[in-house]
Amino acid sequence: MKLVTIVGARPQFVKAAAVSRAIVARNESLGASAIQEFLLHTGQHYDEVMSGVFFRDLELPEPNEHLGVGSGPQGWQTGRMLTGIEETLLRERPDWVLIYGDTNSTLAGALAAVKLHIPLAHVEAGLRSFNRRMAEEHNRVVSDHLSTLLLCPTRTAVENLRREGIDGAGSASVENVGDVMYDSILHYTGVAEKRSDVLDRLKLNPGNYGLVTIHRAENTDDPVRLKNIFRGLEQIAREGLPIVLPLHPRTRKMIGENSAFAGSRPPFTLTDPVPYLDMLLLEKSAKVILTDSGGVQKEAYWLGVPCVTMRDDTEWVETVEAGWNLLVGADPDKIVAAAHSARPGKPRGNYYGNGHAAEQVLQSILKFV
Ligand code: UD1
Numbered sequence: 001m002k003l004v005t006i007v008g009a010r011p012q013f014v015k016a017a018a019v020s021r022a023i024v025a026r027n028e029s030l031g032a033s034a035i036q037e038f039l040l041h042t043g044q045h046y047d048e049v050m051s052g053v054f055f056r057d058l059e060l061p062e063p064n065e066h067l068g069v070g071s072g073p074q075g076w077q078t079g080r081m082l083t084g085i086e087e088t089l090l091r092e093r094p095d096w097v098l099i100y101g102d103t104n105s106t107l108a109g110a111l112a113a114v115k116l117h118i119p120l121a122h123v124e125a126g127l128r129s130f131n132r133r134m135a136e137e138h139n140r141v142v143s144d145h146l147s148t149l150l151l152c153p154t155r156t157a158v159e160n161l162r163r164e165g166i167d168g169a170g171s172a173s174v175e176n177v178g179d180v181m182y183d184s185i186l187h188y189t190g191v192a193e194k195r196s197d198v199l200d201r202l203k204l205n206p207g208n209y210g211l212v213t214i215h216r217a218e219n220t221d222d223p224v225r226l227k228n229i230f231r232g233l234e235q236i237a238r239e240g241l242p243i244v245l246p247l248h249p250r251t252r253k254m255i256g257e258n259s260a261f262a263g264s265r266p267p268f269t270l271t272d273p274v275p276y277l278d279m280l281l282l283e284k285s286a287k288v289i290l291t292d293s294g295g296v297q298k299e300a301y302w303l304g305v306p307c308v309t310m311r312d313d314t315e316w317v318e319t320v321e322a323g324w325n326l327l328v329g330a331d332p333d334k335i336v337a338a339a340h341s342a343r344p345g346k347p348r349g350n351y352y353g354n355g356h357a358a359e360q361v362l363q364s365i366l367k368f369v
């Protein structure tokens with residue numbers, strides 16, 4: 001069986017790595033190349049720190065093909081990906097196309113596959129923020145409604161699909177396989193502890209800093225929200241908790257273009273985006289994580305580090321319901337109060353599978369065949 005896996009953005013490398021490992025393991029156990037994977041990189045993320053380092057840290061093979069699409073407006077970027085992916089699929093003629101998450105690379109892969117009548121499997125199906133101003137929400141809804149096999153990470157995701165009429169009774173199949181990011185964190189945290197020296201390099205004391213990531217368009221592209229978030233973070237830093245902020249290129253660009261930040265030197269450790277293994281160690285050793293990332297919210301939960309989510313909504317509602325993740329929007333006072341209230345050590349339920357989601361993904365595809 002031949003699979004074309006489509007990736008393009010940082011979190012997709014983390015997700016695809018778990019499934020690629022499971023494919024290699026399955027082929028080894030069968031002593032044959034029963035599943036042949038062709039890895040297609042759209043080039044949505046292209047900086048070395050956003051792409052190349054992930055392939056190395058995750059021991060992902062080099063992509064079989066790189067479309068080099070790059071950055072641009074939503075329609076332009078998605079359209080260029082669609083053209084390139086279609087050409088590849090026409091040439092490679094896979095049995096399945098595998099897409100991940102909710103980026104423009106996901107949507108382009110979904111459209112290209114269904115127009116060529118190639119079965120489509122969506123890993124991380126069924127997530128909803130119910131916020132139709134997010135590009136990602138459109139990408140999710142459309143990709144889910146085009147998919148043949150919807151591989152959900154949680155029961156909530158299955159239920160979201162059921163409410164939209166995708167319940168497995170029609171031609172599409174829905175399965176709760178667990179979260180492939182959980183597989184990755186279980187596999188790589190020990191590796192990170194052995195290999196990463198990021199705490200020494202950034203002169204950080206374990207348990208005594210706040211780790212921050214910001215990249216969501218609703219925050220970076222709204223100068224008032226971005227300024228308010230920085231006001232909250234600055235207060236936390238002034239009160240004595242060091243703040244480490246690996247800057248996504250989108251955020252770096254918006255800070256650079258925004259006159260509200262001109263001349264100010266926030267009292268933070270600002271770095272380039274960090275490689276995955278460094279990130280895992282930074283997350284694990286933080287006192288609190290403040291983020292607008294989807295993946296980082298879950299990683300905080302799995303690592304037992306309190307999380308403050310600087311968004312008005314989240315797809316990962318279980319982490320909030322468990323009392324672990326506080327949703328504070330872009331309100332500086334709420335950001336500060338939530339960081340103060342963060343306490344480790346609360347019990348956490350397991351909503352994200354058993355750490356073998358990637359094997360479940362393969363089994364579901366093979367079963368469907
Ligand atoms: C994308 C996804 C988002 C995901 C995020 C993961 C969409 C609509 N959004 O957002 O869901 O959470 O990836 O990080 O698909 N840039 C660089 N170098 C790079 C990549 C980006 O400089 O290697 C800059 C460019 O100025 C670009 C901007 O970052 O315009 C945004 O990049 P883009 O891929 O469009 O969206 P993300 O914000 O990364």
Ligand code: UDP
Nearest residue numbers: 010011014246273274275276279293294295
């Ligand atoms: N990540 C990383 N380095 C960073 C920031 C994030 O390795 O500087 C990892 C993070 O641990 C998680 C993934 O990238 O595995 C999340 O990606 P991101 O926050 O960009 O996207 P989202 O999950 O919001 O779509």
